[in-house]
Amino acid sequence: LGQMFRSEEMCLVQLFFQTESAHTCIHQLGLLGLAQFRDLNPGTAAFQRKFVKEVKRCEEMERILRFLEAEMARCAIPVSAVVDSGGVTCPRELLELECKIRKLEEELKEINCNHDALKRNFTELLEISSLLKTFAQSNFTPWPYHLPLSLLFECTPSTWNRVTRRRGEILPLRIGTTLQAPDTFIAGVIKQDRFPAFEKVLWRLFHENFILRHAEIQDTEQQTENTMVKKDAFVIFVQGDQVQGKIKKICDGFRASLYPCPNTLSAREQMRMSVHIRIEDLRMILRRTEEFRATVLTKAATSIQHWVNKVKKMKAIYYTLNLCNIDITQKLIVAEIWCPVSDLNSVQNALIKGSEQSGSSVSPILNRIHTQHTPPTFNRTNVFTKGFQTIVDAYGVSNYREVNPTPYTIITFPFLFAVMFGDCGHGLVLTLLAVWVIAQQKKLSCFVLVEGRFIILLMGLFSIYTGLIYNDCFSKSFSIYGSSWSVRHMFQPSGPWSNETLHSSGHLTLDPAVPRVYSGSPYMLGIDPVWNIASNKLSFLNSYKMKMSVILGVSHMLFGTTLSLVNYIHFRNFQNILLRFIPELVFMLSLFGYLIFLIVFKWCVQLRSETAPSILLMFINMMLFSYQSSDVFLYSEQKAVQTFLVLQALLMVPVMLLVKPLLIYRQRIKLRLQVGGHMGDIFAYQAIYTIEHCLGCISNTASYLRLWALSLAHAELSEVLWRMLLRGGLRCTPGLGAVLLALVLCCFALLTVAVLIVMEGLSAFLHALRLHCNKYKFVPFNQTKGTFSILYHCTDKQYIFKLHIFYLKARQFWIIKFLSHI
Numbered sequence: 001l002g003q004m005f006r007s008e009e010m011c012l013v014q015l016f017f018q019t020e021s022a023h024t025c026i027h028q029l030g031l032l033g034l035a036q037f038r039d040l041n042p043g044t045a046a047f048q049r050k051f052v053k054e055v056k057r058c059e060e061m062e063r064i065l066r067f068l069e070a071e072m073a074r075c076a077i078p079v080s081a082v083v084d085s086g087g088v089t090c091p092r093e094l095l096e097l098e099c100k101i102r103k104l105e106e107e108l109k110e111i112n113c114n115h116d117a118l119k120r121n122f123t124e125l126l127e128i129s130s131l132l133k134t135f136a137q138s139n140f141t142p143w144p145y146h147l148p149l150s151l152l153f154e155c156t157p158s159t160w161n162r163v164t165r166r167r168g169e170i171l172p173l174r175i176g177t178t179l180q181a182p183d184t185f186i187a188g189v190i191k192q193d194r195f196p197a198f199e200k201v202l203w204r205l206f207h208e209n210f211i212l213r214h215a216e217i218q219d220t221e222q223q224t225e226n227t228m229v230k231k232d233a234f235v236i237f238v239q240g241d242q243v244q245g246k247i248k249k250i251c252d253g254f255r256a257s258l259y260p261c262p263n264t265l266s267a268r269e270q271m272r273m274s275v276h277i278r279i280e281d282l283r284m285i286l287r288r289t290e291e292f293r294a295t296v297l298t299k300a301a302t303s304i305q306h307w308v309n310k311v312k313k314m315k316a317i318y319y320t321l322n323l324c325n326i327d328i329t330q331k332l333i334v335a336e337i338w339c340p341v342s343d344l345n346s347v348q349n350a351l352i353k354g355s356e357q358s359g360s361s362v363s364p365i366l367n368r369i370h371t372q373h374t375p376p377t378f379n380r381t382n383v384f385t386k387g388f389q390t391i392v393d394a395y396g397v398s399n400y401r402e403v404n405p406t407p408y409t410i411i412t413f414p415f416l417f418a419v420m421f422g423d424c425g426h427g428l429v430l431t432l433l434a435v436w437v438i439a440q441q442k443k444l445s446c447f448v449l450v451e452g453r454f455i456i457l458l459m460g461l462f463s464i465y466t467g468l469i470y471n472d473c474f475s476k477s478f479s480i481y482g483s484s485w486s487v488r489h490m491f492q493p494s495g496p497w498s499n500e501t502l503h504s505s506g507h508l509t510l511d512p513a514v515p516r517v518y519s520g521s522p523y524m525l526g527i528d529p530v531w532n533i534a535s536n537k538l539s540f541l542n543s544y545k546m547k548m549s550v551i552l553g554v555s556h557m558l559f560g561t562t563l564s565l566v567n568y569i570h571f572r573n574f575q576n577i578l579l580r581f582i583p584e585l586v587f588m589l590s591l592f593g594y595l596i597f598l599i600v601f602k603w604c605v606q607l608r609s610e611t612a613p614s615i616l617l618m619f620i621n622m623m624l625f626s627y628q629s630s631d632v633f634l635y636s637e638q639k640a641v642q643t644f645l646v647l648q649a650l651l652m653v654p655v656m657l658l659v660k661p662l663l664i665y666r667q668r669i670k671l672r673l674q675v676g677g678h679m680g681d682i683f684a685y686q687a688i689y690t691i692e693h694c695l696g697c698i699s700n701t702a703s704y705l706r707l708w709a710l711s712l713a714h715a716e717l718s719e720v721l722w723r724m725l726l727r728g729g730l731r732c733t734p735g736l737g738a739v740l741l742a743l744v745l746c747c748f749a750l751l752t753v754a755v756l757i758v759m760e761g762l763s764a765f766l767h768a769l770r771l772h773c774n775k776y777k778f779v780p781f782n783q784t785k786g787t788f789s790i791l792y793h794c795t796d797k798q799y800i801f802k803l804h805i806f807y808l809k810a811r812q813f814w815i816i817k818f819l820s821h822i
Helices: 019-032 050-074 092-139 192-206 241-251 265-299 304-321 341-358 387-394 406-421 424-439 446-468 499-504 529-533 537-570 576-603 615-624 638-670 680-704 704-732 737-768 806-821
Strands: 009-016 153-157 160-166 168-170 182-192 213-221 228-238 332-340 365-369 783-784 785-789
Touching: 009 019, 009 341, 019 304, 019 332, 019 341, 019 499, 050 265, 050 304, 092 213, 092 228, 092 265, 092 304, 168 365, 182 192, 182 783, 192 213, 192 241, 228 241, 228 332, 304 446, 332 341, 341 365, 387 406, 387 446, 406 424, 406 446, 406 537, 406 704, 406 737, 406 785, 424 737, 499 785, 529 537, 537 576, 537 680, 537 704, 576 615, 576 638, 638 680, 704 737
Parallel strands: none
Antiparallel strands: 009 332, 009 365, 153 160, 160 168, 182 228, 213 228, 783 785
16 A cells, blocks of 8 residues: 555666567566556657558558448347457467458458349339339329329320329319320339429429329338338329430439339239349348358357457557667667566566567566656556546646655545535435446446446445535435424423414524523534524525535645645755745645634634624735724734734745745856856746746635535535425325325436436536646556557656646546547
8 A cells, every 4th residue: 555655666677689579578568567668769750660561450450350340230240258368469370360351351341242232123123113013003004094083184085185283283274275195104213302392393394294193102221221211103294205305314313213114004013023023032132141241240259359359469569669679680679668666577577478488599688777767657556546546647647756646535536526415315326336336347347437436436435424414315314313402492481482473483593592492512423403494504504514615625735735745855855845835835824724713713712693703704804904993803913913924925925936046046156057048937937836826725715615516506406306306296195196106206216316416426526626746657568358558658748737726627627528428
């Protein structure tokens, strides 16, 4: 546990190993997960490195494997979970795997191509069959065969009196109009949503020179999605080849499918039977094709995860080899790695094991070298602390050998969450959820929730604790030890109340001056349950939670400032202790430490509510040096003490702003260094730092009031949910009321989980992320449990430590992050 409080000591190690053992040695280092490779070719572009072709081959294989996985998902074929054996893949095995999956890709593409062609033919035959069936059902018979009245034809051997359709109306032609019968017709199928525009275009172009009939068909499938779509079968009676050609072009523009249709009824029936036979044959061929494709994919599904792991490992190995140097003879590889000093023997053993696996006769050489580069930060974690360390690292990692805030975050993070989420019932639900996830962690390993199972567990446990302090469980209070207040003694003869007083008054106030109304000792744990039914409950809880938020917030900031003292002592930076830590601490204690003192002092002193001074007004007057003769003070000489504290805080501002830059300037003069250029940067940085500290103390203290705001909102929502739903359900009469109560309970449980636990819990989680650390972290090359990550070398760029504006940045970061996963 002691290793958690400070990042581990790191060293730079130079490695020499033969080319033939490079794959196995790097693979063993990846399994160990304790080595971060440095880039020894920083000036070489990515496409000019030694193993860039191998990396591209691995990327191409990943593309093929993604294609196979997509095909398996499309065909609903389950992928077998393969446990990685930890073995290394040699280049020859990678070549065999590449040939295998390329062959599988070509086979699947050929199957898909044939299947798509058959599916297109099958769809066309279905449309022809539907068209012929629609003709038979609707009596779509062209002239001069027995046309029904529904087709709006009246035929004689020499004349043709017809009617036309315009905007949905049937308009007969003038009596005596004589036309020659149409000698041809066009039949086809079009999507139903395109038909109105299609009909309008035909009418605008040809007016009364055609007859259009259509009917709906529904037994056609969409080729690409295998979904049912609505289509219309249509027939257009026209006269003349020129008009027919124009209509066909319009049909092409609307993507209508045109099919040949015989003129005679017997020919159409014969064609329909022939098409039906072909449809059945194609249906059988399609089924066998899909079965064959499923067989191929099922066979590949048993090994695809193993292939993915192999390719990812080889890609990571080749990427890491690109970070190394190769001598002129191409037989020796030189690498530099950062690793913990305590794990040098483990690294050496991993290299020896990799060399033995490759059959190399020369053992790798490990040489520890001294460097001026700043080592990366490595914080060792376990299953429990990994989630909390991830939260810390999300905003930045502490400098090398600085104090690691994770051990303190394990307590402060769930506690601050629970202050906003405090409810025994909701905390119990969170705890049970975390316990279930921990019990089922192997089955749920693919879900992100598993990584934060211990965080959720502690958040639930702390929520139960704060719920006991608030005495709040689903907006109701427990009376475990009995209330310290007694209503009975307010009635006569010991008290002033009577039955008439009880019936005539809407609100009554308990008077602690009446004997035995107040026991004289507070409730043993938390808030007295009598406040749950008090009309002034909200004002009391507002005052209590607001002051508690200020106390917790200032204490948290003072604790973070104190941690900087531990770092200064460790690095023997006594200048920062005198010129940074002490002024910061004095500034905060003079203002906000005194604010906490006022809150606690007012709690301890017995004051009448009519004459008790307001702490808010008192603090504002203190900052503005505004005092009136009628002001009420908490203790004697309070005005002088407050004036001294404000002046002391103001004096710390020039100390933080000027003393350190002037001291640096004096040191440079003594050492006869060139002054100028850099001194302006130092003064500018110190000015920014001082402004951030002074304004940050104020803004961060105010931001801690969200502890009060979210706690109040959570309690009020819980009470509204109880009052609007559950209380009405409990008042239902027996019989039918039991059914209504069951429905109300279901709604209450659903809204409790969705609103009060999920939404309010997420809000409290976001606001509880108040961490502070900086610089970059140790990112080891890691190949464990079949997973890998390609890791880039962290540069030695120093990031400015902005402690006092950290919380606002953290909140914005996590809101953006959660909205992008959603």
